[in-house]
Amino acid sequence: MATYLLQIDATDVNDYANQVNSEEAGASQFQNSSVSYHQNNITNIVTFLELPNGTVPATKFQLVNKGAPAPANTKQIWSGVVVLKSGLSPVVAYR
Numbered sequence: 001m002a003t004y005l006l007q008i009d010a011t012d013v014n015d016y017a018n019q020v021n022s023e024e025a026g027a028s029q030f031q032n033s034s035v036s037y038h039q040n041n042i043t044n045i046v047t048f049l050e051l052p053n054g055t056v057p058a059t060k061f062q063l064v065n066k067g068a069p070a071p072a073n074t075k076q077i078w079s080g081v082v083v084l085k086s087g088l089s090p091v092v093a094y095r
Contacts, residue, residue, distance in 0.1 A: 003050070008043075009043060013065060027055050032046070034080070035083055058095075066079065077095050
C-alpha cells in the first residue's frame, strides 16, 4: 500500500484528531506527523497509509496533550510535537 502526505492545520488536539478521523474515513490510516515549513507556514505534515477501498481503521484516532491520561482501552501509536493555534505542543496519539 502507498503512503501520502496531508497538511493539517488545527486549533487544538480535538480539531487535529477530528481531521485525522475524517481523512481515515476515506480508506486510509494515520502513520505519523511532522512539523515542517510548507507554503510559507510552519505546519503539520501527516503521513497516511492508503487502505483497500471501503476499509477504515478498527478504532478511532485520539490525540491528547503529553502528560494527560491515556483514553480508556487504547494503546499509544505515536508521540511527537504538533502545531496548534497556541503554538507547538507535545502530544500523544492513541487507538
